[in-house]
Structure formats: structure tokens, C-alpha cells
Amino acid sequence: MDGSVYVYVEDVRDEGVGQVLDRIAGYGVREVTVAAACHAARDVTPHGASRVTIRSDGVHFPPPADLFARHRLVPPVQPGAAGEPLAVLREAAADRGMALHGWTVFLHNITLGLANPDVTVHDCFGGRGFPAALCPAHPDVRLYAVALARSVARQGVTSVVAESLHFGTFSQGYQQERCFVPLGPMDEFLFGLCFCSWCMRRAADLGVKAEVAREECARIVGGVLDGDPPAQGEVTRAALTAYAGPEVVAYARARSETVTSLVSEVSSAVAAEGSRLTFLDGTGHRKGYADGLPPAGLAAHDAWQLGVDLVALGDLVPSFGVLAYARDAARVADDVGAYRRSVGNDRELRVVLRPGRPDTDSEDRLAAKVRAVRAAGGDAVDFHAYGLVPYSVLNRIPGALGRKM
Numbered sequence: 001m002d003g004s005v006y007v008y009v010e011d012v013r014d015e016g017v018g019q020v021l022d023r024i025a026g027y028g029v030r031e032v033t034v035a036a037a038c039h040a041a042r043d044v045t046p047h048g049a050s051r052v053t054i055r056s057d058g059v060h061f062p063p064p065a066d067l068f069a070r071h072r073l074v075p076p077v078q079p080g081a082a083g084e085p086l087a088v089l090r091e092a093a094a095d096r097g098m099a100l101h102g103w104t105v106f107l108h109n110i111t112l113g114l115a116n117p118d119v120t121v122h123d124c125f126g127g128r129g130f131p132a133a134l135c136p137a138h139p140d141v142r143l144y145a146v147a148l149a150r151s152v153a154r155q156g157v158t159s160v161v162a163e164s165l166h167f168g169t170f171s172q173g174y175q176q177e178r179c180f181v182p183l184g185p186m187d188e189f190l191f192g193l194c195f196c197s198w199c200m201r202r203a204a205d206l207g208v209k210a211e212v213a214r215e216e217c218a219r220i221v222g223g224v225l226d227g228d229p230p231a232q233g234e235v236t237r238a239a240l241t242a243y244a245g246p247e248v249v250a251y252a253r254a255r256s257e258t259v260t261s262l263v264s265e266v267s268s269a270v271a272a273e274g275s276r277l278t279f280l281d282g283t284g285h286r287k288g289y290a291d292g293l294p295p296a297g298l299a300a301h302d303a304w305q306l307g308v309d310l311v312a313l314g315d316l317v318p319s320f321g322v323l324a325y326a327r328d329a330a331r332v333a334d335d336v337g338a339y340r341r342s343v344g345n346d347r348e349l350r351v352v353l354r355p356g357r358p359d360t361d362s363e364d365r366l367a368a369k370v371r372a373v374r375a376a377g378g379d380a381v382d383f384h385a386y387g388l389v390p391y392s393v394l395n396r397i398p399g400a401l402g403r404k405m
Helices: 009-015 017-026 085-095 110-115 139-153 185-192 197-205 210-225 237-244 246-272 283-288 299-306 329-343 363-376 396-400
Strands: 002-007 031-038 041-044 052-055 099-105 160-163 277-281 319-323 348-353 380-383
Touching: 002 009, 002 017, 002 099, 002 348, 009 017, 009 031, 009 085, 017 085, 031 085, 031 139, 031 380, 085 099, 099 139, 139 160, 139 246, 160 246, 185 210, 185 237, 197 210, 197 246, 210 237, 210 246, 237 246, 246 277, 246 299, 277 299, 277 348, 283 299, 283 319, 299 329, 319 329, 329 348, 329 363, 348 363, 363 396
Parallel strands: 002 031, 002 380, 031 099, 099 160, 160 277, 277 319, 319 348, 348 380
Antiparallel strands: 041 052
């Protein structure tokens, strides 16, 4: 089974490109997925030089002038980008017969959002309290996404792995969150819907009563903020219809046109540069990231909440990434199987597993999940992420793949 290890440029900078690639090759893995464009974060990096790494928004290469010269939104540039670390990594990988993929965070960018608040999510109250969430309906954001995709493809990567190429969630709107009001899952969902003029117009064009949906969201969320009891239970179409009404559900579902058309443009742009797109659906992250215990609804079935229509995208995108953040191998198999049924048998399905906490406590558990991926129709297993876990955890990979170090 093919697969890769996710790495950050800072990992390579700290340890040396040769040492990192040789270690990954020693796991029996012949592909590397590097963070070409990432978002700001503070990470504990067990074997990094400083043991804690501060990451910035932006790209690890100089943005091509011909792609961004006429665009309002230009990606911030990471420290050290002038040294072309991706080119160095690409050449070193090629020397070892290893493929390189370009992991790209598209619409989660607090630097651009703070500088250009009008391109961010506009909530039902008229607020712009989501500076990290660029709205995929805004024309400038769409131009930015296409140019960013082209620029990463030009780095000579086998594929552009697209993260956050869809709507975000309420909890991903900023860096540090404080909320002492007990919002339920459905209240958070309603609070996170974008009602900017571009989203409202697109929904109205599809026959949705967008203003009615906005008013209902404001009424419900406003009531909870004023002390009404929050709604309980998972977000489903049926539960949301009962709680907020059919126009809100119709508005939420209409967002899939925005995402599908944007992903189609990005996929075509990447192909024009000689690469291909792997679409990484963030639903698995939303459901299982914190503890590896996702609630009952499968990620493929809940992807609509981010504006993701997997069936439609299955006709447009050659490759999909599944974030299988779950402790239980049976749940991994269920999630992978649901994605396979949604996107079709002729699409590549790459499944991302975490070899350590909070999902995995042993090599045996990781091996069980690898077997589950294979049995459910996955084509590749990618491991996230090299710099975030100790070497002892990374050493589980070859055994899980049935290979010896």
C-alpha cells in the first residue's frame, strides 16, 4: 500500500533534509507530504531544535509574481522562504526515488483575514468575528485560492493536498477561543454560517430565502446567548430542520455549490500546471481531532456541514484525503467505506492516520487501522505528522505497514 509521512519545513530545517528523508524511507514509506502553505500555530515538537515551534501563516516559497501581481490577496511569506526549502526537499526526495506532495492550507489564514476583514465569514448578526476564516464565496478569495494552488503546483509536487478548501466551523474562527455560554452543536453550527452578501446572493440564486434563514439563525442563537437552553445532540438535517426550520437547512445545503465550483476551478488550475489535486475534507478533523472519539455520524455523511458535496466532487477531483482521526479500527473502516461509496471506485482515496496520541497507543492498534483502511478500499495511508510525535511513536509505522526497519 502506498502512503506518505506529513512533514513541516521546520522539521527539515532542524534535522537536515537528508536525515529526515532517510528516516522516512527507513519506515518503508516512499512519499513525503510537505506543508507548502500552512496556518499559524504553536506546536510542541519533541525532536525539534527548540522543542516548541511557532508557525506562521503563509507559504514556504516566493509567490510567483505573474500569479499574484493583479490580485488583492497575496499569501504571507514564511521566514526562510527565499532559500527555496521546497526545491531543496524536492531534489533530495527525487535523488532517493521519493515522491513529494504539497500540503496547502487555503482558506484558514488569520493574517489575511485581519488585514482584509471583508473577505471573512459574516455571521447572522452582521459581525466579522471569524478573522481566520476566509469565505469561499468572495470573489477575491476565489482568485486567491486558484493562484495559490497554481503556485504550489509549480513547486514540482506530485499533487497539491488541499486543506480548508471549503467553509470552516465556528470553533476555527480565531487563535484563542473563550466562550462561557453553553452553546450546543447545532447552535455553534448556526453561529458559524456565513451570511455575507456573496453567500446570500448565491443562495438566493438557487431559490433559497436567504434573509429568512439569517433571521432564524439570529433568533435562535440570540436566544441561547440570552440564556435559553442550548440544543442537544448531533447536527443532522432532520434535527436541524426541526430546530431551525427548512429555510436554514436549505441555506446550509446551498453552500455546496460554492464549494464545488471553487474546488473545480482549483483542480483545473492544478492540472494545468502539471500536477493534480487531492481534496482533504476537514470533517474528520472536526469530529475526532480532540480525542479520537468521533460521534456516531460518519464523516462522509456529515461533510455537507462544511459545504462539501462528495458525490459531486467525485466527478471533478482525482484524489481525496480522509482524516481518520479515530481510536477504533472499525470506525476507521466505516469512515473509509463511506467515502469510497460517495466518491466512486475510480478515485484515489488517501487515508490520514495519527500514529500517536490521542488516536493510537500502540503499534498493534496502528496496524489494525492500516488493515481496516485496506479492507475498506483505501489506496494509501498517510501518517500525520513527523515533527509532532516522538521517534518512538514514528517507529510504529514500519511494523504497522508489515515492514521491518
